[in-house]
Amino acid sequence: MHNKSLKRYLERQNSIDVSIVVPIYANFDINRTQICINSLKTQTGIKSEIIISEQNATPGLREFARYMNLRYIYKPNEEDIGNSFRPGKVRNLGAKLAKGQFIYTNDADIIFKNQNYLSSLIKRLESNPDMAFHRPKMRRMPLECFDEFLRRINEVGIRKTIDSLNYQQDFLATTDEIVRKLKVVKRIRNGEEKIVTTSLENFQRYISDSSLKGQEPTIWSHDVHCGGTFMRKSQFETVGGYCEEFRTWGCEDSDLQWKLAQCFDLQFIPGEPQFEVLHMDHPKKYFSSDMLKSNNSIQENRRILGISEIIKRDKEVYFR
Numbered sequence: 001m002h003n004k005s006l007k008r009y010l011e012r013q014n015s016i017d018v019s020i021v022v023p024i025y026a027n028f029d030i031n032r033t034q035i036c037i038n039s040l041k042t043q044t045g046i047k048s049e050i051i052i053s054e055q056n057a058t059p060g061l062r063e064f065a066r067y068m069n070l071r072y073i074y075k076p077n078e079e080d081i082g083n084s085f086r087p088g089k090v091r092n093l094g095a096k097l098a099k100g101q102f103i104y105t106n107d108a109d110i111i112f113k114n115q116n117y118l119s120s121l122i123k124r125l126e127s128n129p130d131m132a133f134h135r136p137k138m139r140r141m142p143l144e145c146f147d148e149f150l151r152r153i154n155e156v157g158i159r160k161t162i163d164s165l166n167y168q169q170d171f172l173a174t175t176d177e178i179v180r181k182l183k184v185v186k187r188i189r190n191g192e193e194k195i196v197t198t199s200l201e202n203f204q205r206y207i208s209d210s211s212l213k214g215q216e217p218t219i220w221s222h223d224v225h226c227g228g229t230f231m232r233k234s235q236f237e238t239v240g241g242y243c244e245e246f247r248t249w250g251c252e253d254s255d256l257q258w259k260l261a262q263c264f265d266l267q268f269i270p271g272e273p274q275f276e277v278l279h280m281d282h283p284k285k286y287f288s289s290d291m292l293k294s295n296n297s298i299q300e301n302r303r304i305l306g307i308s309e310i311i312k313r314d315k316e317v318y319f320r
Contacts, residue, residue: 017046018118019098019233021105023090024054025248030061031150032109032280037068038158039111045119053094055085071097088242088252092318095233095241103236105229105253109282110138113162114274121230121269128265132231134257135224136269136277139173140197141165143281148175162278171197171223173278185220196220214289217250225277227253228269235264240314243302248288251295255302259314262307 020040024033033052040050051071054061065072073093095103102125104118114120125131141149152161152175165173172180183203187194198206198220206212206219239259246252260266269275302310 015047016049016100017122018048018102018104019095019100020048020050020118021091021094021098021103022050022052022108023087023094023105024052024056024058024061024108025085025087025090026056028058028108029282030058030064032146032282033058033061034064035150035153035158035280036106036108036111037064037070038153039162040106041068042115042159043112043118044115046122048118049099051094051097053090053097055090073097086244086247087249088246088255089244091252092241092244095236096318098233101232103229103231103233105227107225107227109280110225110228111158111162111278111280113276113278115159117275117277118230120274124270125230125232129232131265131267132229132235132260133267133269134229134260135226136228136275137271138223138225138277138279139167139171140221140279140281141173141175142180142199143283145175146280146282149280165278195223197223215287217292218284218287221279221281224268225279228277229253229257229260230269231260231264235260237318238311239263240311241318243298243310243314244317245298246295248291249295250292251299255299258303259307259311263311 022033022036022040037050037052040048049071050068051073052061052065053073053075055074055076057074057076062072062074064070075093091105095105102122112118121133125133149161149165152164156164165175166177167173169179171182171184174180181200182197183200184195184197202219206216212219239256239262241256242252243255246255257266
């Protein structure tokens with residue numbers, strides 16, 4: 001084999017298809033993080049790398065990343081105090097390390113049901129270089145199921161455990177046969193159907209306790225993973241990555257997706273069962289209604305400024 005041919009062959013062998021960026025904020029549960037990573041590690045049919053980016057030094061996470069052969073970046077947010085963080089910045093730090101042609105942004109509480117999830121999506125994107133995907137359908141694993149879920153994983157492994165879950169009830173994946181009473185709300189917004197769910201118990205608590213007004217994200221869950229975005233790295237950089245102005249929770253993912261939709265053919269991840277993801281429910285201690293109001297205001301002002309000006313500003317931050 002000639003030197004040039006050998007070089008091209010080695011480049012193909014070492015090339016990475018997908019960089020999966022997993023941001024870690026505040027004091028997130030390392031058990032859920034490890035389950036998420038183990039799920040990603042079982043993806044087949046592609047060459048991938050997993051990048052953990054965190055803004056708080058989670059005990060044991062750096063060692064876990066080294067053991068699992070992950071890429072890892074830790075950069076504390078020195079300007080913030082306490083549990084505050086900048087989600088867009090954490091995600092950007094991970095994305096800048098990406099070597100793959102594609103980037104998938106995941107969260108540490110999300111696992112994939114299907115081992116061919118990413119390879120199947122890549123095949124669809126390869127047919128249209130302008131296309132990007134976002135927001136896969138999502139099932140929730142209730143908080144009370146997690147301990148049994150973890151026990152099964154430790155006993156028989158993650159793939160057998162995922163396959164053993166009960167998927168009979170819409171919107172849920174459980175470790176038992178209990179039928180849970182849900183409140184499901186469907187709305188049409190901007191021509192698209194939006195679905196949120198909660199337990200009937202939480203709903204009754206919400207309507208009877210006026211202090212919960214403004215705390216809706218701690219009560220309701222979407223039927224899609226809002227933070228799941230699959231795009232070419234070139235597309236991500238074209239729109240300037242994530243906006244780094246948002247704090248703590250909310251809007252950084254929808255803002256990125258708004259930019260992608262303005263510049264490319266952004267589609268929902270197909271609603272087929274093979275593309276469903278699972279959300280491991282957890283306490284939402286990070287939520288701040290005041291911070292969400294501030295983030296919503298930032299997002300509204302950005303859209304008033306317009307896509308060209310916003311991308312210009314975001315690129316100045318991302319590429320500095």
